[in-house]
Amino acid sequence: MTSPQLDRTLGVGMVVVVAVSNIIGSGVYKKIAPMAGALHSSGWVLICWILAGIISLFGALSNAEVAGLLADTGGEYVYYKKIYNRFFSFIFGWSLFAVIQTASISSLAYIFSQSLNSMVHFPPLFASWADFNIAGVFYPFQNFTVKLVAILLIFLLTWINSRGIKTGAWISTVILSLVIAGILTVAVFGLSSSESHISNIFDMKTSGAEPVGFSAVFTAMLAAFWAYQGWAVIGYIGGEVKNPKRNLPIGIAVGVFMVIFIYLLINITYLSLLPIPKLEEVFHSQNEIAAVEAVKVFWGSKGALLISTLIALTTLGATHATVLVSCRPYYAMAREGYFFKQIGKLNKHQAPANSLWLQGTWACVLVLSGSFDQLTDMIIFAVFIYYGATTLGVFILRKKMPDAPRYYKVWGYPVVPAIVILFSAALLINTFFARPREAAIGTVLMLTGVPLYFWFKKKAGELND
Numbered sequence: 001m002t003s004p005q006l007d008r009t010l011g012v013g014m015v016v017v018v019a020v021s022n023i024i025g026s027g028v029y030k031k032i033a034p035m036a037g038a039l040h041s042s043g044w045v046l047i048c049w050i051l052a053g054i055i056s057l058f059g060a061l062s063n064a065e066v067a068g069l070l071a072d073t074g075g076e077y078v079y080y081k082k083i084y085n086r087f088f089s090f091i092f093g094w095s096l097f098a099v100i101q102t103a104s105i106s107s108l109a110y111i112f113s114q115s116l117n118s119m120v121h122f123p124p125l126f127a128s129w130a131d132f133n134i135a136g137v138f139y140p141f142q143n144f145t146v147k148l149v150a151i152l153l154i155f156l157l158t159w160i161n162s163r164g165i166k167t168g169a170w171i172s173t174v175i176l177s178l179v180i181a182g183i184l185t186v187a188v189f190g191l192s193s194s195e196s197h198i199s200n201i202f203d204m205k206t207s208g209a210e211p212v213g214f215s216a217v218f219t220a221m222l223a224a225f226w227a228y229q230g231w232a233v234i235g236y237i238g239g240e241v242k243n244p245k246r247n248l249p250i251g252i253a254v255g256v257f258m259v260i261f262i263y264l265l266i267n268i269t270y271l272s273l274l275p276i277p278k279l280e281e282v283f284h285s286q287n288e289i290a291a292v293e294a295v296k297v298f299w300g301s302k303g304a305l306l307i308s309t310l311i312a313l314t315t316l317g318a319t320h321a322t323v324l325v326s327c328r329p330y331y332a333m334a335r336e337g338y339f340f341k342q343i344g345k346l347n348k349h350q351a352p353a354n355s356l357w358l359q360g361t362w363a364c365v366l367v368l369s370g371s372f373d374q375l376t377d378m379i380i381f382a383v384f385i386y387y388g389a390t391t392l393g394v395f396i397l398r399k400k401m402p403d404a405p406r407y408y409k410v411w412g413y414p415v416v417p418a419i420v421i422l423f424s425a426a427l428l429i430n431t432f433f434a435r436p437r438e439a440a441i442g443t444v445l446m447l448t449g450v451p452l453y454f455w456f457k458k459k460a461g462e463l464n465d
Contacts, residue, residue: 029289232386
């Protein structure tokens with residue numbers, strides 16, 4: 001009797017939907033403020049959005065060649081076994097669980113809860129415990145009500161996605177349609193309002209005395225990359241995509257192109273409405289959101305309610321999409337004996353429910369552990385290690401498998417993948433200097449997978465192979 005298998009039910013259109021849903025999240029509304037705080041210039045902010053989009057596109061095109069060649073459930077976890085070895089593949093899968101995808105879920109759910117709080121104002125809980133901390137780094141009871149709502153959202157979305165991928169993908173389609181309509185509405189009315197000053201967008205002068213430096217550009221791009229983060233996860237559901245070697249590359253490329261256009265349009269809108277000093281003020285306030293302040297300029301307080309609703313809807317959609325796809329690599333690992341056995345089982349809806357619930361539980365712990373910006377910087381540091389590794393795989397696979405049929409070959413080879421690899425290395429180095437705490441925490445969480453690898457390997461009976 002054969003064991004239950006994942007259903008191949010998703011076409012190329014749904015691949016695009018899942019890809020875009022995983023990318024468009026809170027960053028499109030919030031991250032322009034920390035970028036302004038690092039660069040002090042609207043022109044430089046726009047340049048960093050463009051550069052981050054180009055690098056993301058180059059990375060997506062490189063990833064698409066690998067996905068088209070090796071498509072299967074688990075994404076890079078599957079790719080790395082053939083490109084490198086099982087050890088590196090396991091560390092990647094463990095990194096997804098320990099920090100990359102679970103922290104993404106935590107961050108998105110937290111921002112959803114913040115947005116909801118701005119509209120309905122949750123009553124404070126355990127306010128007297130707000131200063132309780134662990135090692136002076138983690139403050140689990142700060143904004144506890146917001147965190148509690150985020151936790152409840154994670155559990156709700158986990159349950160929904162345990163009902164099967166068709167249900168999850170349909171919900172993503174509905175939410176994404178509303179989100180894109182909302183963003184385009186804000187852009188059209190914002191740019192056409194009398195308060196919009198297009199000339200402000202291209203001002204290269206800084207509001208401070210110091211010119212823009214190399215480290216400031218990379219620090220700002222760290223924020224922009226959070227907004228672009230998520231395109232690679234579409235490979236995780238390769239086992240549920242029809243004709244994946246064709247549809248995955250198309251879905252990844254089309255999805256990233258769509259997101260770049262939307263991001264540039266909406267950030268041009270923000271910059272035309274808000275001067276850099278105001279964006280810096282938003283960044284330092286910690287309680288304001290750039291998108292809300294921009295909409296207030298031309299729609300007043302009623303606009304603030306609309307954009308808060310849109311932010312909540314967007315982060316709801318992104319959280320849902322991230323929950324949907326992220327559990328698949330752990331399922332693939334467990335099926336091979338390299339994760340907890342129960343995680344490799346499907347429920348009656350052909351969904352990896354045990355993987356979903358384990359993922360959700362750890363994501364809830366991370367909600368309690370840190371702030372939004374701390375979590376996102378930690379994610380981007382970790383994820384660029386693997387963006388670089390996948391892109392390097394383009395070169396390795398062309399040597400290892402020169403005659404294998406490739407449905408797609410990366411445009412601009414070898415220059416485009418080489419740029420991604422060099423940029424990934426530079427961003428990692430800069431993060432160690434600009435965000436040492438986040439880099440250190442991310443590194444430690446990933447390295448906890450080393451002893452676990454040998455433990456799982458021993459259980460699988462392969463230690464002496």
